[in-house]
Amino acid sequence: MNPPGSLAGLDPNLDEHLSTQILAPSVHSDNPQERIQARRLRIAARLEARRREALGEYLDGKKESEEDQSKSYKQKEESRLKLAKLLLCGTELVTNIQVAIDIREIHRRVEEEEIKRQRIEKLENEVKTSQDKFDEITSKWEEGKQKRIPQELWEMLNTQQLHCAGLLEDKNKLISELQQELKTKDDQYVKDLKKQSDDICLLLERMEEQVKNVMKTFREELYNIEKAFEVERQELLASNKKKWERALQAHNAKELEYLTNHMKKVEDYEKQLNRQRIWDCEEYNTIKIKLEQDVQILEQQLQQRKAIYQLNQEKLEYNLQVLKKRDEESTVIKSQQKRKINRLHDILNNLRSKYAKQIKQFQEENQSLTLDYKRLVLQFKELQKAMRHFALIDDEKFREIWLMNEEEAKDLIARAFDVDRIIHTHHLGLPWTAPDFWFLKNVGPISQQPQKSATQIVEEMLMHTEEEEAEEAALEPESYLDLPKQISEKTTKKILMLLCDESGFLIESKLLSLLLPLEQNECYLLRLDAIFSALGIESEDDLYKLVNFFLKYRAHRLSSSLQIKSCSQASMEKASMEETSMGSELELAEQTEMEGAKEESLVEGEKEEEEETPPSPWDIHPNDVLKILEAFVMGLKKPRDSRAPPRVQKNMRNNSKDSEYWQALTTVIPSSKQNLWDALYTALEKYHIVLTQRAKLLLENSSLEQQNTELQALLQQYLNSKINSELQVPPTQVLRVPTK
């Protein structure tokens, strides 16, 4: 059943495999994918084949064992069955005894139980009957006690005795019966013992027999099996021998065939060899000739080479000698160089030592110089101090000189004006009006109007507004109105009020308590003062900047929305402010010169009062004030900081206006007038000349008259003198000559 089933199971597999092989992709295909596929399939097929082989082999082996090895296998099977049967039968035979004993035991037990039951029943019956009897006897005892008559009593006692005897007899009988039974049981036991020992003997016998049997049969079977194997082996040997012989014969035949083939081949090869040899000889000859020729050529070449070689040798020798000489030279040079190096080393050492010395020297020098420098710095500081002192003195001097000069100039101008006036009134006959020039009123060195401090302005402003309120008049442009026109005074005021109200935190609490009793305006002023000092607003410009800032902020806020822009605005503002601050630096320098001394006193000394109007709703919202202030302070700080260093130089005076001033002073008399004056002058000069000529002429005239007179007197005299007479040549004659 097994093999066909398995074969049937395998067959479809095989078919399938074949079909797959036919359909399978080829290993030699062009497509690499296909090749891979093919290889995989091949491997799978091999595995499959191996598996099947193993299985098939097993099946084949089994078949073989059933068919080919049938003899030994059969023998084995047979003997196995036989032995199994023997063993089974033997054990059965042996155990039969046990089973028999078991069943006997069971029967015995059943019987025993039955007997036991009967015995117990019997005993119970006996007990009952004897109990009855005993009861009877005991009841009779009662009766007996009542009997008074001895005879009766005796009778009764007799009967009682009889009864008792009967009872005892019954009991004894029972006992003897039981004893009998016991004895029989003892016998039975002995018998059973004997039987059991017999059984055991039988068992032992059977076991021994069985063992013997089994051993014998085992041996027999073993012998049989061995024999079967032997036979099979013989057969196998014979068949193998036959096979071997057959194979040997085949092998011999093959060998023979191979030998003949070989012989044939050998002949063939011999022929080929001969042919080859002849061909080789010819070839050899030709080659030999060729080679000989080659040798000759090569010998020639060799000769040439030798000649070249000799030439080269000579050249080389010459070169060698040259090189040797060079070498010598180079050694000389080397030694020289070495010497040089040594020298240079010495020099280097010297230089080093010198260098070290110099370093030391320079360090000392440096120290001394630093000392000098320190001294100089001190000196410089002293100098500065002196300079400052001198500057002050210079200023003073300058101012004095200025005043002096100015006075002089003004005198001169006044004289000029007088002259002018005189000219106008006296000479020209014209009415004269005094020219009205700004510089004429100036006293002292020229400077821009000292910049007012913030508080000053505020004060002024407050005053103004007060005035305004009082007068209800339009505001008069004042000095501070050089600030941007768009800022009206009112708005400024409002902004400042707002600031004052919103930034109370900047004021010290002490001050606030002090301010309480003061008037409202004063209070405001002081507060603003404190706030400004806190914000770092010192000057007018700062104040305007602040106001501007506020206004711009508002404008910005109105136009677009809000803070982010305001920040950028602030930054823009900063930039612009920086520019302005740079621009205004010079101005500031000018101011501060003056301010330095004045400022504080001015600031302190100012108090004003003021009326106030609440900020209009369109104005800056109180909440924004702080933000604006913060932005402003941020913006203000930078320029201030950057301005700090140049502040030192602010004391330098701006003298650009001076020249102007002085120039202006010089041009008090306009050029037209000068022209007039010039013309007048020339005219007058001419006139003067005429006059002078007249005067001269008059003088001449007079002098001539005088001379005339004198001369006449003299002439008289001379002529009158005696000398004339004495002279050889009379002067009268000489006189006549010059007159000619």
Added chain:
Amino acid sequence: MQETVTTSALLDPSHSSVSTQDKSSTGGHTSSTGPQPSKPSITPVSAKSRNPHPGANFHRMRRIIAEDPEWSLAIVPLLTELCIQHIIRNFQNNPILKQMLPEHQQKVLNHLSPDLPLAVTANLIDNENYWLRCCMQRWPVCHVAHHGGSWKRMFFERHLENLLKHFIPGTTDPAVILDLLPLCRNYVRRVHVDQFLPPVQLPAQLRPGDQSDSGSEGEMEEPTVDHYQLGDLVAGLSHLEELDLVYDVKDCGMNFEWNLFLFTYRDCHSLAAAIKACHTLKIFKLTRSKVDDDKARIIIRSLLDHPVLEELDLSHNLIGDRGARGAAKLLSHSRLRVLNLANNQVRAPGAQSLAHALAHNTNLISLNLRLNCIEDEGGQALAHALQTNKCLTTLHLGGNELSEPTATLLSQVLAINTTLTSINLSCNHIGLDGGKQLLEGMSDNKTLLEFDLRLSDVAQESEYLIGQALYANREAARQRALNPSHFMSTITANGPENSVG
């Protein structure tokens, strides 16, 4: 031989000495089994050189000594040899074994006397050969296979058994056994004792015992007949696996008394405590000891939840239904694999409780209820239990008064069950119809290998047919055992075909 050479060297070259030498040399010739093959070739030369000049003594003698062919280093005992000899001689006082080289150890062990005291040898010598000699010397029949194939174990087990067998409480010194304990504790795995001697009673006491009848003597002397208490011994043996006890007296001859065979309550309690404390015990056998229900329950209670116990044998006792109920409880509270209650007094209720425990048991492999009286009720209960049980392989119900109803149920079981390999129903009243039904059941069974139906009133025909079925099953089992994988594959291959066919 060595001695002769030395003597000849020492003595004057008298004829006698020469002759002895010649003899020895010729002996070497004739035997030609001497260790040196060169010897015979030299000896004649020396003999010749000596014989023609018997007179020249001194120089010649010296030369002879120098050329003495008998003398060689091989004959001189090596120092190691001498040392080994000495060690063997003084082994009792100075046992040196482990420090030596293996080959020397072997030599020493081969020459040691088996009579050496155990205190010296027990823990020192592991060599089986030595113990083999010890065993062979003491006992003529030795079944080493019963002792795990170890001669040493066998020696100690049998030695201990001997001591226990002849231990008489009260007279024998308990130290005899307790002294042995440290020596044998590592080797004894099985204690098999088939007799426990009762304490010796004075003849004065014996006589009244004889005269008075059996009833009174049990009461009188019960307290005094306690046997050896195994507690200390069992606690001491660290590898004890099997305990096989029979409270019995052998060879009592004419001194027979009933109370010699008593298994008292104290014995029972001490035994129970001992086995409870022994956590290595795998097999416990207490047979032929008149164990009744109460004692059985005491013992079983001590065995509940024992970690390793695998086999319990209480055969040939007086256990009834209550004891059987205890055993059933034990089945569900231990890993018991073999339970033997053969030849007891278990009846239907006991069998029913056993069956109840068996129904869901997964450990028990073998159950033996031979020679009880469970009758059909018990048999049916057991058969019902076997319908759900998947573990039991051997069931012995021989001699249990079973009859047809049990057989019908069993035939149903046979058709279902695939684990049972052996059933014994011998000595029952199965009857003809029962036999037929069993045959029917057998026809569907492929696993049963043994089915004993002898002397159970079954028709011979059905018995034969059952035998045929069993034979087929056996063949199948053999095939399965020979090549399990192939068998499985063929089965799977055949399965679908069969279903198709």
